[in-house]
Amino acid sequence: xxxxxxxxxxxxxxxxxxxxxxxxxxxxxxxxxxxxxxxxxxxxxxxxxxxxxxxxxxxxxxxxxxxxxxxxxxxxxxxxxxxxxxxxxxxxxxxxxxxxxxxxxxxxxxxxxxxxxxxxxxxxxxxxxxxxxxxxxxxxxxxxxxxxxxxxxxxxxxxxxxxxxxxxxxxxxxxxxxxxxxxxxxxxxxxxxxxxxxxxxxxxxxxxxxxxxxxxxxxxxxxxxxxxxxxxxxxxxxxxxxxxxxxxxxxxxxxxxxxxxxxxxxxxxxxxxxxxxxxxxxxxxxxxxxxxxxxxxxxxxxxxxxxxxxxxxxxxxxxxxxxxxxxxxxxxxxxxxxxxxxxxxxxxxxxxxxxxxxxxxxxxxxxxxxxxxxxxxxxxxxxxxxxxxxxxxxxxxxxxxxxxxxxxxxxxxxxxxxxxxxxxxxxxxxxxxxxxxxxxxxxxxxxxxxxxxxxxxxxxxxxxxxxxxxxxxxxxxxxxxxxxxxxxxxxxxxxxxxxxxxxxxxxxxxxxxxxxxxxxxxxxxxxxxxxxxxxxxxxxxxxxxxxxxxxxxxxxxxxxxxxxxxxxxxxxxxxxxxxxxxxxxxxxxxxxxxxxxxxxxxxxxxxxxxxxxxxxxxxxxxxxxxxxxxxxxxxxxxxxxxxxxxxxxxxxxxxxxxxxxxxxxxxxxxxxxxxxxxxxxxxxxxxxxxxxxxxxxxxxxxxxxxxxxxxxxxxxxxxxxxxxxxxxxxxxxxxxxxxxxxxxxxxxxxxxxxxxxxxxxxxxxxxxxxxxxxxxxxxxxxxxxxxxxxxxxxxxxxxxxxxxxxx
Numbered sequence: 001x002x003x004x005x006x007x008x009x010x011x012x013x014x015x016x017x018x019x020x021x022x023x024x025x026x027x028x029x030x031x032x033x034x035x036x037x038x039x040x041x042x043x044x045x046x047x048x049x050x051x052x053x054x055x056x057x058x059x060x061x062x063x064x065x066x067x068x069x070x071x072x073x074x075x076x077x078x079x080x081x082x083x084x085x086x087x088x089x090x091x092x093x094x095x096x097x098x099x100x101x102x103x104x105x106x107x108x109x110x111x112x113x114x115x116x117x118x119x120x121x122x123x124x125x126x127x128x129x130x131x132x133x134x135x136x137x138x139x140x141x142x143x144x145x146x147x148x149x150x151x152x153x154x155x156x157x158x159x160x161x162x163x164x165x166x167x168x169x170x171x172x173x174x175x176x177x178x179x180x181x182x183x184x185x186x187x188x189x190x191x192x193x194x195x196x197x198x199x200x201x202x203x204x205x206x207x208x209x210x211x212x213x214x215x216x217x218x219x220x221x222x223x224x225x226x227x228x229x230x231x232x233x234x235x236x237x238x239x240x241x242x243x244x245x246x247x248x249x250x251x252x253x254x255x256x257x258x259x260x261x262x263x264x265x266x267x268x269x270x271x272x273x274x275x276x277x278x279x280x281x282x283x284x285x286x287x288x289x290x291x292x293x294x295x296x297x298x299x300x301x302x303x304x305x306x307x308x309x310x311x312x313x314x315x316x317x318x319x320x321x322x323x324x325x326x327x328x329x330x331x332x333x334x335x336x337x338x339x340x341x342x343x344x345x346x347x348x349x350x351x352x353x354x355x356x357x358x359x360x361x362x363x364x365x366x367x368x369x370x371x372x373x374x375x376x377x378x379x380x381x382x383x384x385x386x387x388x389x390x391x392x393x394x395x396x397x398x399x400x401x402x403x404x405x406x407x408x409x410x411x412x413x414x415x416x417x418x419x420x421x422x423x424x425x426x427x428x429x430x431x432x433x434x435x436x437x438x439x440x441x442x443x444x445x446x447x448x449x450x451x452x453x454x455x456x457x458x459x460x461x462x463x464x465x466x467x468x469x470x471x472x473x474x475x476x477x478x479x480x481x482x483x484x485x486x487x488x489x490x491x492x493x494x495x496x497x498x499x500x501x502x503x504x505x506x507x508x509x510x511x512x513x514x515x516x517x518x519x520x521x522x523x524x525x526x527x528x529x530x531x532x533x534x535x536x537x538x539x540x541x542x543x544x545x546x547x548x549x550x551x552x553x554x555x556x557x558x559x560x561x562x563x564x565x566x567x568x569x570x571x572x573x574x575x576x577x578x579x580x581x582x583x584x585x586x587x588x589x590x591x592x593x594x595x596x597x598x599x600x601x602x603x604x605x606x607x608x609x610x611x612x613x614x615x616x617x618x619x620x621x622x623x624x625x626x627x628x629x630x631x632x633x634x635x636x637x638x639x640x641x642x643x644x645x646x647x648x649x650x651x652x653x654x655x656x657x658x659x660x661x662x663x664x665x666x667x668x669x670x671x672x673x674x675x676x677x678x679x680x681x682x683x684x685x686x687x688x689x690x691x692x693x694x695x696x697x698x699x700x701x702x703x704x705x706x707x708x709x710x711x712x713x714x715x716x717x718x719x720x721x722x723x724x725x726x727x728x729x730x731x732x733x734x735x736x737x738x739x740x741x742x743x744x745x746x747x748x749x750x751x752x753x754x755x756x757x758x759x760x761x762x763x764x765x766x767x768x769x770x771x772x773x774x775x776x777x778x779x780x781x782x783x784x785x786x787x788x789x790x791x792x793x794x795x796x797x798x799x800x801x802x803x804x805x806x807x
Contacts, residue, residue, distance in 0.1 A: 023267050023268060024267045024299055026301070029235065029279055039271070040270075040273060040277055041276075041279060042277070042279065043281075045066070046069040047068070048070070049073050049163050052163055054165060054166065054169055055785070057289065058316075061289055062291070062317070063788075064291075065291045066241075067236070067238045067278050067291060070286070073163070073286070082157045086195070086219075086221075087120075090116055092153075095117065096116045096149065097113060098115065098148060101119075101145055101148055102143040102144055103144045104139055104142055108262055119145060121133065122143060123145075126141055127224065141199035142200065144195075144196050146192075148195065149189075149192070149193075150191045150192055150193050154193070158216070159171050172312060175362075177314070178313045178342050179342060181346040182338070182342055182345050183345065186338060190208070190311050190337075191310040193308055193309065194306070195306050198301050201297065201300060202299075203262050204265055204296065205296070207290055207293075208311055208336050209313070209328070209335050209336065210292045211313050212291070212314065213288075213289070213311055214288075214309065214310050215288040216307065216308040217307050218306055220284040220304070220305045221304040222302070223302045231301075232283070232301070232302035232305050233301050233305075234301065235279065235299050236278075236279065236297070237277055237278075237296060237297050237298075238277070238280060238294055239278070240278070241293050243276070244258075244293045246275050250273055250274070254269055259333065293324060313337065315370060318346075318373065322340070322376075322377075325457065329455045329457040330455075334451065339458065341460060343374055343377065347508060347512055350363050350367055350515070351511050351515045354518060354519055355511075355515065361523065364519045367515070367519065371509075371513065378505055381460065450463060450474050454476070454486075455476065457476055457478070459476050461499055463475060463476055463477065463496070466485075466486050466490045467490075467493040468487070468493045540752045541748065542568060542751075542755040542760070545759050546572060546573055547569065547573060548573045549575050550574050550629040551576050551578070551629050552566075552578065552629065553577075553579075554579050554632045555580045555633050555635045556579075556580065556610075556635030560730040560747070561725055561754070562579065562635060565632060566579055567594055569758065569759065570594060576604060578603075578628075579605060580605075580619060580635075581605060581608070582608070582609045583607075584605070588605060606619050606623065608646075616645045617649065620646055620649035621649075623653060626653060627653060627656045628657055629657045629665070631650055633647065633666070633669060633703075640702040640703055641800060643668065643703065645800040645804075647668075647706065648804060651713075651714060651718075663718060664719070665719045665758055665763075665764075666707070666719070667754050667758050668704075668723070670700045670703045670722045670724055673700050674703070674779070676697040677702075681697070682698050682702065701780055702796075704722045704779055704780065705782070705789045707768060708768050708786070708789045711768035712768075712786065719767035720767055721757040721767070722770045722771065722779065723753045723754050724771065725750040725754065726773075727745060728745050728750030729745065730750070753771050753773065756771075757771055
């Protein structure tokens with residue numbers, strides 16, 4: 001929501017650029033949406049504060065690029081220590097000069113030399129309809145307090161009281177904000193407050209340099225003729241990130257520009273837009289999240305409101321920021337944020353963390369984003385490289401004088417070292433045990449303060465200076481490549497400069513690669529240890545509960561984990577247990593062994609081969625009239641499509657058995673290996689047998705996605721669970737490495753988690769989750785993205801569709 005440049009000229013904005021408040025108010029917007037439910041005007045998603053999670057936030061902001069609103073963020077806040085209101089501002093900071101504020105929304109220009117006290121007097125007199133105030137007489141209700149300084153007291157209070165799930169993710173200059181990695185003198189001050197009222201607005205624009213926008217209304221005053229805060233609100237018109245180019249063309253078609261921050265598109269024009277427009281009606285306590293590069297405009301209604309606003313740049317969005325500054329260059333706009341310097345210092349900080357032994361998965365993800373961007377910046381700055389790979393032998397200084405100076409410094413250093421050794425020999429006794437102080441040359445903090453005088457873009461390292469014009473004219477490499485210069489006659493007088501020596505940048509890139517490889521090797525080793533079965537907690541037992549009257553169906557119940565699962569459930573007094581087996585004779589033998597062991601006689605055999613969709617279809621058809629309370633997909637080595645078809649065919653059986661008091665359940669065995677699954681490998685999974693570990697990982701990832709998919713599809717009628725049994729010794733007769741055998745669980749422990757989620761009442765509220773050691777754990781991040789889950793599960797539906805259309 002931050003404006004780009006202050007306006008100081010005194011020229012009038014055309015009246016059509018000022019929004020018509022009557023055609024944009026809440027009643028008009030809501031009536032239009034009610035009368036046109038399939039139109040392009042939509043209400044943005046609003047979630048209560050207690051429901052927000054990092055995954056939901058990332059899905060809206062990053063994956064889908066659509067706005068999100070969190071309501072009730074200020075409920076329960078105790079404001080005894082600090083007041084979030086105008087009176088406190090005027091009392092505490094009365095003489096603070098408001099830089100480039102307030103803005104006259106009638107003319108579009110920023111007023112100068114206003115103090116906080118003067119602006120407070122103006123606002124209170126407007127609110128009370130006192131016309132004796134000269135500012136009120138002159139400006140009416142058109143002054144908007146934009147980009148006002150944020151008191152440090154407010155900053156610490158608000159961030160300390162945000163919801164714990166998102167506090168660190170949205171904190172300004174926190175762990176997830178790369179702007180906080182810059183040296184203090186380079187960090188931009190982008191935490192602002194906005195004070196508006198009816199008649200004020202922010203024209204259509206995109207937030208600075210592709211950053212993530214955050215806006216929280218922390219105070220609202222009822223209008224003059226009202227006693228409720230609900231009559232004070234702000235209406236946001238927001239366009240998703242993917243439609244930003246179409247929005248720019250649409251603004252241009254109507255005589256405005258999203259890059260100039262000077263045009264508020266009328267609501268009637270937005271109705272006819274060729275893209276969706278998301279409407280947010282922001283009131284007290286509402287937290288609005290603005291996706292990167294999302295065009296938006298804001299119109300205030302009712303009484304005075306105060307908004308708390310800031311921007312952040314994350315590793316997931318900094319690539320967009322790097323692209324956006326190229327757009328700034330073409331429009332001759334200052335990028336405000338030094339994105340290249342941000343990437344450089346963020347990478348340095350994470351390299352230092354890894355070198356100190358701080359190894360976090362978040363750091364590895366950051367490195368995956370930052371390292372390629374840094375290498376691209378270096379290439380664009382024309383550092384020497386061969387075949388896309390940097391080589392120290394190819395790193396050359398751009399100045400002959402510098403090379404001579406370096407040689408001279410090396411000779412001086414050698415002489416000093418020689419003299420130092422001589423002095424040590426002469427004063428060996430006196431200096432024994434005393435540490436000699438040697439001056440160390442420290443890398444100075446790079447200023448990164450150079451900008452191109454032609455296109456205003458940020459210059460990271462290399463640039464040209466004109467000897468004729470002196471050092472006052474700096475020109476970026478892009479302008480030189482385009483043939484631009486301070487003067488065509490001075491082209492031969494241009495000299496290349498560097499703010500950072502090439503060797504130092506090469507060192508950062510090289511260290512970055514080494515640090516990333518170290519981190520990857522570390523987590524591969526940790527994953528290998530996890531695969532060995534969490535050695536020190538390998539024995540677990542599921543508690544016994546009474547499952548009287550329930551019917552169970554267990555795939556692969558003739559051997560291994562499936563058979564052990566059937567044995568444990570059989571002693572809990574079920575109604576009947578169906579088990580499936582590929583081979584009828586082996587299945588019958590397994591049932592006889594189970595009956596002898598448990599004295600339970602209601603076992604039934606279903607012949608089914610999960611690697612044959614025809615066999616799966618036949619088995620499901622034979623059970624079409626049977627109510628199934630619990631379906632356990634435990635044939636661990638089987639592929640995904642058989643389970644998918646079987647679960648789809650059995651959905652009606654599960655729903656038929658489910659009751660509000662006792663919901664049906666689906667348990668699907670997966671593996672810790674699903675954490676290694678990737679989007680790239682998901683499409684390669686077919687109904688055949690696994691031939692590699694990567695395929696196995698992706699199969700188990702799809703099994704976990706199946707759990708998430710059917711949680712949404714079956715709704716509240718059926719609970720679904722993904723279970724990781726661990727490294728289980730399913731056949732003790734097989735010779736194994738002694739170390740591996742020591743790490744393996746017995747069969748009873750391997751089946752414990754499956755039995756627990758299938759029978760225990762305490763698992764009912766944990767549907768759709770990934771379980772191990774009888775506790776829910778965090779799955780592969782892809783499983784948490786519902787759009788990704790839907791995409792891949794639905795992409796495999798055509799493979800099983802022929803068996804779903806049969807009568």
